[in-house]
Amino acid sequence: MAILFDKQTSRWLLQGKNVSYGLGVDKNGTLQHLYFGSKLPFVSDLPDVNTAIYHSSFEPSGGITQPEYPAWGGMYYYEPCLKATFSDHVRDTRLVYKEHQITENEQVDELVIVLQDTVYPLFVHLHYRLFPEHDVIERYAVIENTGTTPITLEQALSGSWHTPRGDRYRLTHLGGKWIEETQIYQDEITPGKKTLESRRGNTGAQANPWFAIDRGTADEDQGEVWFGALGWSGNWKITVEYNPFKLLQVSGGIHDFDFAWHLEGGKSFQTPAFVGGYTRLGFGQASRNFHDYQRNHVLPKPIAEQVRPVLYNSWEATYFDVTEQGQMALAERAAAIGVELFVVDDGWFGERHHDRAGLGDWTVNPVKFPNGLKPLIDKVESLGMRFGIWVEPEMVNPDSDLYRKNPDWIYHFPNRPRTESRNQCVLNVSKPEVQEFIFKMLDDLLSENNIDFIKWDMNRSFSEPGWPDAPQAIQKEIWVRHVQGLYDILARLRAKHPKVAFESCSGGGARIDLGIMRLTDEVWTSDNTEPYERLFIQEGYSLAYNAQTMMCWVADSAKWVKNRPAPVAYRFHSSMMGSLGIGGNLTQWSEEELAESTQLIEEYKSIRHIVQKGNQYRLLSPRKGNTTAVQYVTHDQSESVLFALMHPQKFQNPSPRIYLRGLKSDSLYKVTDIEEPISGSALMNRGIDVNLHADLASKLLKIREVK
Ligand code: DGJ
Numbered sequence: 221m222a223i224l225f226d227k228q229t230s231r232w233l234l235q236g237k238n239v240s241y242g243l244g245v246d247k248n249g250t251l252q253h254l255y256f257g258s259k260l261p262f263v264s265d266l267p268d269v270n271t272a273i274y275h276s277s278f279e280p281s282g283g284i285t286q287p288e289y290p291a292w293g294g295m296y297y298y299e300p301c302l303k304a305t306f307s308d309h310v311r312d313t314r315l316v317y318k319e320h321q322i323t324e325n326e327q328v329d330e331l332v333i334v335l336q337d338t339v340y341p342l343f344v345h346l347h348y349r350l351f352p353e354h355d356v357i358e359r360y361a362v363i364e365n366t367g368t369t370p371i372t373l374e375q376a377l378s379g380s381w382h383t384p385r386g387d388r389y390r391l392t393h394l395g396g397k398w399i400e401e402t403q404i405y406q407d408e409i410t411p412g413k414k415t416l417e418s419r420r421g422n423t424g425a426q427a428n429p430w431f432a433i434d435r436g437t438a439d440e441d442q443g444e445v446w447f448g449a450l451g452w453s454g455n456w457k458i459t460v461e462y463n464p465f466k467l468l469q470v471s472g473g474i475h476d477f478d479f480a481w482h483l484e485g486g487k488s489f490q491t492p493a494f495v496g497g498y499t500r501l502g503f504g505q506a507s508r509n510f511h512d513y514q515r516n517h518v519l520p521k522p523i524a525e526q527v528r529p530v531l532y533n534s535w536e537a538t539y540f541d542v543t544e545q546g547q548m549a550l551a552e553r554a555a556a557i558g559v560e561l562f563v564v565d566d567g568w569f570g571e572r573h574h575d576r577a578g579l580g581d582w583t584v585n586p587v588k589f590p591n592g593l594k595p596l597i598d599k600v601e602s603l604g605m606r607f608g609i610w611v612e613p614e615m616v617n618p619d620s621d622l623y624r625k626n627p628d629w630i631y632h633f634p635n636r637p638r639t640e641s642r643n644q645c646v647l648n649v650s651k652p653e654v655q656e657f658i659f660k661m662l663d664d665l666l667s668e669n670n671i672d673f674i675k676w677d678m679n680r681s682f683s684e685p686g687w688p689d690a691p692q693a694i695q696k697e698i699w700v701r702h703v704q705g706l707y708d709i710l711a712r713l714r715a716k717h718p719k720v721a722f723e724s725c726s727g728g729g730a731r732i733d734l735g736i737m738r739l740t741d742e743v744w745t746s747d748n749t750e751p752y753e754r755l756f757i758q759e760g761y762s763l764a765y766n767a768q769t770m771m772c773w774v775a776d777s778a779k780w781v782k783n784r785p786a787p788v789a790y791r792f793h794s795s796m797m798g799s800l801g802i803g804g805n806l807t808q809w810s811e812e813e814l815a816e817s818t819q820l821i822e823e824y825k826s827i828r829h830i831v832q833k834g835n836q837y838r839l840l841s842p843r844k845g846n847t848t849a850v851q852y853v854t855h856d857q858s859e860s861v862l863f864a865l866m867h868p869q870k871f872q873n874p875s876p877r878i879y880l881r882g883l884k885s886d887s888l889y890k891v892t893d894i895e896e897p898i899s900g901s902a903l904m905n906r907g908i909d910v911n912l913h914a915d916l917a918s919k920l921l922k923i924r925e926v927k
Contacts, residue, residue: 222329222352223322226263230317232331233263234348236355239498241348243288243333244269249316251335251346253286253382256446256498273465284465286382289335289346289361291315292375299413299459299471301361301377306340307369314338327351328517341367341485346379354513356497360490368485370693376481377473378494383446385466388436392503394428394760399748399781401425401729402760404843408436409462417457419477421646421682421702425730429456430764431470432506440504440838441881447506448472448496449764451518451734454703455479456492474700478685481700482693492735503763504881508835511766515833518734519769520714523721523741527828528768528799529560529606530821533675536749536775537805540567540574543588548599553806555603557814558821561673562600563608568593570620576643579615580622582661593669601670608673608721609665613658614706615644615679629654631698633686641680649709650687650701659709666717675744676710678726703735710739723771729757732765742769742799749775749803751786751794752867752916755842758797759850767852768832772796773803774817784868786916788813792820793863793918797831797850800824827861827922830854837881842867847875847912853882857900860889860923866912875912880904880923888926893919897926 224233231244231254242255246269254266272283280295291313292300305311315335323330331348342365349358359379365371383389389409393416396403407414416431418424429450438445448470450456455475462468472494481489495513499505515524532554538546542564551562566572568588570581584592593609600607616623616630618640623630630645632638638645647654665671687695694701710722724736725744732743743765746757754772761770772795777785795801800821809817830852839862840849846869853860860883866875883889883900890897891908903923910919 222324222350223331224263225320225322229263229269231263231266231269232320232333233260233266234331234350234357235259236350236352239355241350241357242266245317246270246285248282250282250285251288251315251317251333253288253380256382256496257384257444258500275465284463284467286467286469287380289315289344289379298463298469299380299461300375301380301471301473302344302363302373303375303476304342305372305374307371310340313342315344318343327353340371341365342371351513351517354497354509354516355499356495356509356513358493358495360493362488362490363483364488365483365485370485371483373481373483373489374479375476376489376491377471378450378491379473380469380471381446381448381494381496383433383468386435386468387466389462389468390434390436391460392432392434392763394430394764395426397425398728398730399746400757401746401748402428402732402757402764404760404763409433409460409468411462411464413459413461415457415459417475419455419475421454421685421699422678422726423453423456423731423733423736424681425728428764429458429472429733431458431460432503432763433460433468433470434503438502441502442500443502444498444500445503445506446496446498447510448494449510449734450492450494451738452492452703453706453731453733453735455699478696479699480696482697495734504837507763510764511836514734514737514766515768518737519741520739524768527832528742530558530824531561531563531608531673531771531799531801532559532806533563533565533773533801533803535565536773536780536803537807538567540572542567544590544596547596549807551596551600551603551605553809553814554802555605557802557806557818558825559802560605561608562605563610563673563675564596565610565675566612566677568609577617577619579612579617579644580620582611582665597670606672607670608675609671610675610677611662611665612677612679613662613709614647614649616647617644619643628689631682631685631687633684634688636684636686639683641683644680646680646682648687648698649705650690650698655705655709659712662709662713663716666713666720672719673721673723675723675725676740678731680727707735707739714739729761732761737765737769742771745770745772745798748781749773750781750784751791752784753781754794755848755865758794759838759842759848762836762838762850767798767836770798771801772798773801776804776808787918788816789820790865790916790918792817792824793865793920796820796824796827796920797863799832800828823920830859830861834860835882839878839881840864840876845876846873849878849910851880851882857882857884857887858925862921862923863918864910864912864921865918866914866916868915872913875910877907877909879907883923884925889923890926891923892921
């Protein structure tokens with residue numbers, strides 16, 4: 221049994237493979253966090269639940285504790301999970317324990333603890349889904365109004381994670397901007413509050429909803445790490461709050477900014493999942509546990525169980541100048557080098573000759589494709605590839621038939637400008653008729669054409685988030701309803717077209733989170749396709765998310781980002797660390813470049829099961845030194861692959877010795893370039909030299925157990 225309950229002391233113990241999570245009800249009936257750390261065998265090992273810190277009349281009268289799901293009420297001053305206003309205008313909530321339920325399933329055990337307000341008909345069902353194999357817990361809350369009058373929720377977070385009372389905690393988080401996504405930041409945590417957030421309507425590139433906390437000294441291989449991520453693709457916040465009593469709390473969920481949810485009597489509101497984990501084995505193990513959890517329990521099956529195909533995308537080759545002939549020429553080249561999935565990007569529909577017109581008019585442009593998409597799809601299939609296409613369904617250009625017909629289908633306020641960005645506005649996906657329009661458009665596209673892959677883009681954030689024709693009480697719900705609508709459309713499309721895979725894109729990596737990953741199969745990591753800069757983006761991505769979902773293109777040296785020509789092998793090695801794509805203009809690649817690409821794609825196909833499904837080890841970070849090294853190992857430890865890439869550097873220093881990880885110490889391994897088989901122990905402890913010297917030199921080493 222992975223979830224234990226001790227009735228006498230009202231304490232629960234959730235047991236992962238290596239971790240335990242403890243909760244208890246205190247003498248006031250408040251649910252308290254007790255423990256999240258290495259495994260404890262018995263419920264009696266948990267700390268006592270009545271251990272509040274008493275200080276002064278300025279602090280909570282019940283003492284300072286670690287409430288598991290704090291509501292705003294009484295003398296509670298830290299970040300609440302719940303803030304509500306009742307219909308009689310009372311704005312004070314007191315949650316006490318009511319009951320619980322434990323259900324055991326094959327892969328996931330679930331604990332539901334029900335809290336209730338002491339007076340009002342407000343219930344909170346706290347769900348804990350424990351994945352013992354991965355030492356990961358999914359948490360979400362269902363807030364229920366069993367009365368007859370509405371309750372307004374002004375804050376409804378998914379939950380709070382706590383660490384033991386302690387000093388010198390450090391926060392690791394991911395942030396950046398367009399073409400600089402998922403950069404790693406590490407800050408010492410001092411008293412006060414730090415909020416990671418998006419108030420943009422989409423997940424955002426400025427911050428990613430993932431965090432890790434350590435005691436300031438963890439590295440890739442050792443040290444306690446608490447980590448977590450939110451499964452939500454709209455406004456979100458993660459608040460890291462360290463109080464003067466050295467208690468640290470990380471609260472997360474849908475952002476309370478401009479938020480109000482009108483909870484009618486008899487209705488419930490479900491928060492997104494806030495997923496958390498713990499390990500003593502550093503950031504490396506934290507990532508590996510989380511990657512496995514995502515592959516096994518987040519990504520849609522059965523597609524998640526397969527390897528991702530090698531993809532070609534037309535964007536950087538043709539931009540909006542998409543024609544049947546041009547795409548056929550690219551398809552021929554792509555097939556010849558080994559591409560498996562050919563994707564036509566933006567520009568195939570309406571009057572979409574540039575980004576100023578056509579968005580919203582999802583009919584095939586008759587000049588570019590005189591006979592529809594069929595001839596191109598037939599051609600792609602005859603070349604042995606599958607076909608994919610780009611869409612941006614939540615957006616509209618004012619210069620489009622859709623906008624001319626339905627000018628009020630966008631978010632807007634009366635008497636305010638309708639701000640355009642990239643010449644487009646955001647469709648009001650909160651409206652059922654807009655959801656229906658999007659679903660039908662995509663359903664028709666997928667029903668009428670043999671399409672295996674949709675790249676779903678979103679190229680701007682929200683502005684003027686108004687919904688003037690909705691009842692006033694629900695107007696602020698657009699932040700949530702938009703995301704619910706998006707998820708619902710994706711779920712319906714997946715159910716009806718189960719073979720179609722989806723890529724989440726938002727002008728690069730502005731919609732990367734566990735919520736969208738439940739409904740898509742990969743994400744576009746960044747528009748930055750420069751292979752050296754990519755190493756930084758990919759390293760940050762890998763802290764939180766697995767390599768199978770990380771789409772990486774080999775482009776034309778990505779001149780538009782930085783004019784730094786890079787060798788073909790370097791461009792490939794950088795992109796082979798995730799799901800490989802080709803994004804360059806193949807009609808302009810030389811015969812030699814095409815030949816080398818063919819060989820590299822073949823090599824990728826022979827190792828992609830290791831990269832996409834294996835354990836990942838970040839051996840040398842691009843943020844330090846002159847070389848990046850990343851290793852992947854199959855779960856049975858019989859196969860591994862090492863990528864080593866030298867950075868543009870001064871003074872021609874050689875790359876450092878690389879110490880592998882994750883192998884069996886006593887087994888012999890054959891390594892590319894090394895004649896004699898060598899033990900796992902030697903590879904991990906003695907290390908190997910990859911002998912890189914030149915700027916942008918790179919190597920891929922295959923490591924295979926000799927039986
Ligand atoms: C932004 C995406 O990130 C690009 O890959 C491309 O699809 C463009 N949008 C198309 O407009």
